[in-house]
Amino acid sequence: MRILVSNDDGIQARGIAALSEALLPLGEVIVVAPNRERSAASHSLTLEHPLRAALVPFFIPGVKLAFAVNGTPSDCVKLALSSLVKPAPDIVVTGINRGANLAVDVFYSGTVAGAFEGVFQGIPSIAFSLASYEEQADLSGARFWMRRLVERLLQFPAVPNILFNINIPALPPEQIQGIKVTRQGKVRYGDSYDRRDDPHGRPYYWLKGEPEIIDKAPDTDIVAVQSGFISVTPIRAELTDDASLKSTRSLLEGLSR
Amino acid sequence: MRILVSNDDGIQARGIAALSEALLPLGEVIVVAPNRERSAASHSLTLEHPLRAALVPFFIPGVKLAFAVNGTPSDCVKLALSSLVKPAPDIVVTGINRGANLAVDVFYSGTVAGAFEGVFQGIPSIAFSLASYEEQADLSGARFWMRRLVERLLQFPAVPNILFNINIPALPPEQIQGIKVTRQGKVRYGDSYDRRDDPHGRPYYWLKGEPEIIDKAPDTDIVAVQSGFISVTPIRAELTDDASLKSTRSLLEGLSR
Numbered sequence: 001m002r003i004l005v006s007n008d009d010g011i012q013a014r015g016i017a018a019l020s021e022a023l024l025p026l027g028e029v030i031v032v033a034p035n036r037e038r039s040a041a042s043h044s045l046t047l048e049h050p051l052r053a054a055l056v057p058f059f060i061p062g063v064k065l066a067f068a069v070n071g072t073p074s075d076c077v078k079l080a081l082s083s084l085v086k087p088a089p090d091i092v093v094t095g096i097n098r099g100a101n102l103a104v105d106v107f108y109s110g111t112v113a114g115a116f117e118g119v120f121q122g123i124p125s126i127a128f129s130l131a132s133y134e135e136q137a138d139l140s141g142a143r144f145w146m147r148r149l150v151e152r153l154l155q156f157p158a159v160p161n162i163l164f165n166i167n168i169p170a171l172p173p174e175q176i177q178g179i180k181v182t183r184q185g186k187v188r189y190g191d192s193y194d195r196r197d198d199p200h201g202r203p204y205y206w207l208k209g210e211p212e213i214i215d216k217a218p219d220t221d222i223v224a225v226q227s228g229f230i231s232v233t234p235i236r237a238e239l240t241d242d243a244s245l246k247s248t249r250s251l252l253e254g255l256s257r
Numbered sequence: 258m259r260i261l262v263s264n265d266d267g268i269q270a271r272g273i274a275a276l277s278e279a280l281l282p283l284g285e286v287i288v289v290a291p292n293r294e295r296s297a298a299s300h301s302l303t304l305e306h307p308l309r310a311a312l313v314p315f316f317i318p319g320v321k322l323a324f325a326v327n328g329t330p331s332d333c334v335k336l337a338l339s340s341l342v343k344p345a346p347d348i349v350v351t352g353i354n355r356g357a358n359l360a361v362d363v364f365y366s367g368t369v370a371g372a373f374e375g376v377f378q379g380i381p382s383i384a385f386s387l388a389s390y391e392e393q394a395d396l397s398g399a400r401f402w403m404r405r406l407v408e409r410l411l412q413f414p415a416v417p418n419i420l421f422n423i424n425i426p427a428l429p430p431e432q433i434q435g436i437k438v439t440r441q442g443k444v445r446y447g448d449s450y451d452r453r454d455d456p457h458g459r460p461y462y463w464l465k466g467e468p469e470i471i472d473k474a475p476d477t478d479i480v481a482v483q484s485g486f487i488s489v490t491p492i493r494a495e496l497t498d499d500a501s502l503k504s505t506r507s508l509l510e511g512l513s514r
Contacts (some may be wrong), residue, residue, distance in 0.1 A: 043299035043364045050461035074348055081460055083450050090403035104377055106496055107300045120361055156508055162498050181506040183497045193340050205336055232509055234501035239363055240440040241419050244491035249438040252489055
């Protein structure tokens with residue numbers, strides 16, 4: 001099996017090393033990742049300048065091929081699938097991200113967006129995130145579970161247009177409560193910019209982001225992780241709100257000049 | 258009514274001028290937009306440096322308040338709603354984008370992402386795109402329809418978590434065939450990077466992007482616009498694939514250490 005690995009924390013992050021090492025027993029691991037941190041890149045693409053792909057040494061000896069790219073996670077996976085990795089990989093796995101990707105943050109996440117690029121090309125894809133921003137957060141539970149989850153999900157009859165967004169608590173294996181399949185939760189970020197003055201007295205704004213949990217149902221991603229479970233959310237590459245099609249039709253399709 | 262307007266082509270684009278002018282008869286228009294082009298920014302957020310919001314003159318005299326921000330469309334709308342625009346606007350409208358936002362491009366679009374920030378705060382939101390990249394593309398049909406569509410959609414009983422992604426052909430009003438409420442279409446971008454050598458003989462890659470239409474059903478956004486219709490797709494701020502929850506549960510929730 002050929003496994004394409006990417007992330008949004010950059011190719012030097014400890015998370016991508018942990019993920020690559022965990023997946024090596026499953027097959028050939030090829031790393032194509034940003035050459036610096038690109039958190040909150042979402043699906044952004046680089047259009048203003050061309051991309052470079054530098055073949056670099058990688059800290060996990062079993063990984064024979066690693067490219068550092070001057071782009072976003074979406075750039076990396078797109079470029080890998082179109083130009084760098086032939087034949088195509090059997091699976092795309094991103095992460096493991098420093099920090100959870102839950103609720104609305106799924107939209108901002110470069111880790112999730114990178115995995116979506118696999119889905120857009122019809123390749124099974126999984127995004128992993130660790131529910132801690134600590135520099136030395138406990139990766140042992142993630143190390144234990146990542147390979148097992150990838151192996152198991154590959155048995156899943158191929159559903160096109162779906163990826164699995166997986167968040168793992170930063171706990172040792174014996175403290176992880178189990179696996180919960182969840183819905184994307186709901187939080188709202190309130191008044192979330194710090195307004196400060198620079199040394200010249202001019203204002204600047206810096207995002208802080210204090211989420212308030214709106215939906216506390218136990219089957220949401222955010223509550224599952226808070227309760228010590230691994231959260232697995234199947235998410236889809238389709239945004240149409242089918243439930244609103246009919247009412248929108250009756251409202252608009254009669255309008256004429 | 259207070260209307261917040263943003264875009265991803267930058268505050269100097271002719272599209273945001275056309276949109277602002279079209280909406281002025283409906284109420285007070287406040288512009289908060291990127292200070293340069295930020296196409297394909299998706300939901301990306303600026304975290305590495307702080308944001309500045311410069312009060313600038315705007316080419317449409319009826320617009321009294323316009324801010325140019327050194328960030329992405331998502332930054333602009335987030336900052337506007339949290340710090341710059343008080344009381345909160347009644348609606349967020351983005352665009353009109355230079356170029357269509359159809360099918361998978363909805364994920365990459367900064368225009369759509371900016372409008373989603375309104376939805377995330379519970380405010381009705383609409384994204385407008387013009388189906389042409391031409392510098393002097395025909396905006397007359399868009400000018401005719403944008404105000405009418407906003408007015409009409411405000412009558413829609415508030416559906417939380419929904420935005421309307423609207424694509425308008427670059428045609429005069431009398432050549433626009435009508436309005437179609439559509440699903441997000443399906444295209445696939447194939448082998449989509451140009452590989453070239455720089456003057457030093459080193460390779461670089463530049464995204465070109467030649468989409469192949471996979472789903473040619475007449476109720477898709479892409480087919481509607483190609484047929485001369487305005488496409489309106491209700492899209493949702495939720496990615497969970499409900500149809501896969503059960504099968505994923507049976508596959509994973511039994512796994513134990």
